[in-house]
Amino acid sequence: MSDKTYPVSKETQAHALVDRATYDAWYRESVENPDVFWGEHGKRIDWSTPYTKVKNTSFTGDVSIRWFEDGQTNVSFNCIDRHLETRGDQVAIIFEGDNPYIDKKITYRELHQHVCRLANVMKAQGVGKGDRVTIYMPMIPEAAYAMLACARIGAVHSVVFGGFSPDALAGRLVDCASTFIVTCDEGMRGGKPIPLKDNTDKAVEIAAKNGVEVKTVLVVRRTGGKITWADGRDIWYHTATQVADTACEPVPMNAEDPLFILYTSGSTGKPKGVLHTTGGYLVYVAMSHEYVFDYHPGDIYWCTADVGWVTGHSYIVYGPLANGATTLMFEGVPNHPDQGRFWEIIDKHQVNIFYTAPTAIRSLMGAGDAYVTRSSRKSLRILGTVGEPINPEAWQWYHDVVGDGRCPVVDTWWQTETGGHMITPLPGATALKPGSATLPFFGIRPELVDNEGNVLEGAADGNLCIADSWPGQMRTVYGDHERFIQTYFSTYKGKYFTGDGCKRDADGYYWITGRVDDVLNVSGHRMGTAEVESALVSHDAVSEAAVVGYPHDIKGQGIYCYVTLMSGREGSDDLRKALVAHVRNEIGPIASPDKIQFAPGLPKTRSGKIMRRILRKIAEDDFGALGDISTLADPGVVDDLVANRQNKK
Numbered sequence: 001m002s003d004k005t006y007p008v009s010k011e012t013q014a015h016a017l018v019d020r021a022t023y024d025a026w027y028r029e030s031v032e033n034p035d036v037f038w039g040e041h042g043k044r045i046d047w048s049t050p051y052t053k054v055k056n057t058s059f060t061g062d063v064s065i066r067w068f069e070d071g072q073t074n075v076s077f078n079c080i081d082r083h084l085e086t087r088g089d090q091v092a093i094i095f096e097g098d099n100p101y102i103d104k105k106i107t108y109r110e111l112h113q114h115v116c117r118l119a120n121v122m123k124a125q126g127v128g129k130g131d132r133v134t135i136y137m138p139m140i141p142e143a144a145y146a147m148l149a150c151a152r153i154g155a156v157h158s159v160v161f162g163g164f165s166p167d168a169l170a171g172r173l174v175d176c177a178s179t180f181i182v183t184c185d186e187g188m189r190g191g192k193p194i195p196l197k198d199n200t201d202k203a204v205e206i207a208a209k210n211g212v213e214v215k216t217v218l219v220v221r222r223t224g225g226k227i228t229w230a231d232g233r234d235i236w237y238h239t240a241t242q243v244a245d246t247a248c249e250p251v252p253m254n255a256e257d258p259l260f261i262l263y264t265s266g267s268t269g270k271p272k273g274v275l276h277t278t279g280g281y282l283v284y285v286a287m288s289h290e291y292v293f294d295y296h297p298g299d300i301y302w303c304t305a306d307v308g309w310v311t312g313h314s315y316i317v318y319g320p321l322a323n324g325a326t327t328l329m330f331e332g333v334p335n336h337p338d339q340g341r342f343w344e345i346i347d348k349h350q351v352n353i354f355y356t357a358p359t360a361i362r363s364l365m366g367a368g369d370a371y372v373t374r375s376s377r378k379s380l381r382i383l384g385t386v387g388e389p390i391n392p393e394a395w396q397w398y399h400d401v402v403g404d405g406r407c408p409v410v411d412t413w414w415q416t417e418t419g420g421h422m423i424t425p426l427p428g429a430t431a432l433k434p435g436s437a438t439l440p441f442f443g444i445r446p447e448l449v450d451n452e453g454n455v456l457e458g459a460a461d462g463n464l465c466i467a468d469s470w471p472g473q474m475r476t477v478y479g480d481h482e483r484f485i486q487t488y489f490s491t492y493k494g495k496y497f498t499g500d501g502c503k504r505d506a507d508g509y510y511w512i513t514g515r516v517d518d519v520l521n522v523s524g525h526r527m528g529t530a531e532v533e534s535a536l537v538s539h540d541a542v543s544e545a546a547v548v549g550y551p552h553d554i555k556g557q558g559i560y561c562y563v564t565l566m567s568g569r570e571g572s573d574d575l576r577k578a579l580v581a582h583v584r585n586e587i588g589p590i591a592s593p594d595k596i597q598f599a600p601g602l603p604k605t606r607s608g609k610i611m612r613r614i615l616r617k618i619a620e621d622d623f624g625a626l627g628d629i630s631t632l633a634d635p636g637v638v639d640d641l642v643a644n645r646q647n648k649k
């Protein structure tokens with residue numbers, strides 16, 4: 001923990017929407033009188049039928065979460081139509097291509113037309129309220145159009161990250177029985193094409209074998225690359241939208257109607273379909289986008305996430321557009337054509353608010369300051385980070401070099417499940433400490449509990465729970481409410497358990513220490529060790545696998561795999577390569593193992609449970625401190641594991 005503190009500067013304070021006194025007063029009201037507080041702030045979006053009820057939530061029993069439950073609204077209307085009169089000709093989306101010579105600006109009026117046309121195409125294909133639409137897209141504006149078109153007609157979107165494999169896509173199609181896909185011929189990242197349509201074709205085949213027949217694949221032409229075509233199923237986006245009507249009435253949605261499903265990894269089993277609904281989600285992401293980034297009308301805002309993750313949903317599309325902001329979508333990668341790309345884009349589009357991940361910061365820090373200092377960055381006012389704990393060195397570099405020491409850094413802690421920011425500084429209100437996500441956002445009641453569930457007071461180190469509901473919270477696991485209750489509300493009765501460990505210092509500041517469950521965070525991408533293990537054991541040479549994370553300078557965590565082979569199979573470098581390729585095929589490149597250790601046996605207790613604590617220590621090359629191994633069925637396996645470790649420092 002760094003002991004430096006950065007008070008709010010005079011310039012930041014003069015400009016800020018929320019100062020410390022306001023934060024304190026609003027925060028108190030938000031947790032003492034949530035009905036009054038959210039009843040007031042719920043009005044920041046337009047409702048076709050105003051709500052009369054605000055909060056109706058319970059974290060016990062069947063767990064039921066309802067906000068603004070008798071109100072009606074439409075997310076697409078709030079993100080587009082209501083801005084047309086005041087800022088129809090303002091840019092809504094700046095598209096910056098992978099190729100630095102390609103960019104495009106889409107005004108709110110144009111956005112309205114694109115979204116209406118697409119919504120009409122979907123309707124003509126039979127998509128209606130409640131139907132699941134899968135969006136498997138690169139970072140191009142059509143991805144946002146597709147999300148908003150779904151919201152407009154009440155369809156529920158499931159965006160699948162474009163880096164996922166056909167298998168992973170198929171699993172998600174099947175889980176929510178989605179029969180309509182929006183994709184594109186190929187994506188383009190770092191100058192290399194990504195075969196999205198080919199992947200889709202394969203996924204559709206796998207889904208069919210698992211009982212889900214995809215009826216329509218709508219294909220955006222991005223590269224013009226060669227693809228195969230299934231007549232009767234595949235439709236070109238450009239031909240279909242060209243002839244579609246530019247008017248499409250938004251469907252009034254109940255506040256608690258589903259808006260989207262987003263699959264995310266947990267400590268066990270397959271990824272879960274996190275379900276978010278309409279009213280509370282939009283209120284929460286719009287409000288947090290405004291206050292956390294101190295967003296003012298006219299600001300150019302850029303979040304570098306991918307729309308395939310929750311950050312892209314909440315803080316590229318829904319939050320910014322609900323606020324009438326100009327949001328930048330970047331198709332490419334931070335190191336193409338070179339490591340100065342981010343800073344060039346900031347100058348080119350005069351970006352005021354910049355939001356990225358610690359892994360990107362660490363990797364660009366490694367490239368050297370010259371890439372940064374050759375740009376001006378004078379437009380920047382606020383910097384943000386998300387996705388994983390940021391180490392104080394990276395925070396310091398971001399603050400001092402990227403922000404020239406003048407821009408506050410908002411380190412925002414939150415999750416797919418939480419919908420929006422949970423623990424975060426507000427630029428004008430919160431003194432910063434490098435590496436700390438600082439204080440709770442409005443309505444959020446963090447609690448630290450020990451392993452027995454006792455609530456810890458004052459400065460403490462424990463498991464992070466949230467004591468009461470907030471409007472942006474997920475409502476259920478799609479199709480499996482029991483799993484929702486089990487995963488989040490059974491470890492500590494009556495509280496939402498985040499899966500994160502956390503410290504609170506004497507000033508009441510929160511410091512997230514990382515996951516305390518079997519979830520990995522690799523370059524800000526969330527992954528279950530169980531998913532990687534099940535990919536490994538599906539290879540015919542593998543009999544058993546155990547996967548743990550280990551500290552990695554750039555990625556935050558690396559993936560370390562212990563693999564026991566079928567009898568008669570020999571470990572070799574070729575087999576290592578084959579296993580890496582196999583995992584990439586099963587899940588996607590983000591899950592590529594960093595280290596594979598062939599192990600004749602894994603350390604198990606007499607009841608057969610793998611002792612991951614020992615595996616983690618060996619992966620960290622910290623085997624001097626293995627602790628008690630006397631409960632192992634065969635303590636001898638440890639010597640072999642240590643002798644053959646793959647991460648010798």
Ligand code: WTA
Nearest residue numbers: 386387388389411412413414415416512526
């Ligand atoms: C981690 C991403 C520390 C955390 C929005 C959480 C963070 C998981 C931070 C959720 C942060 C996210 N500091 N850790 N500022 N932000 N995390 O669902 O472990 O992809 O539980 O949501 O990322 O990842 P997810």
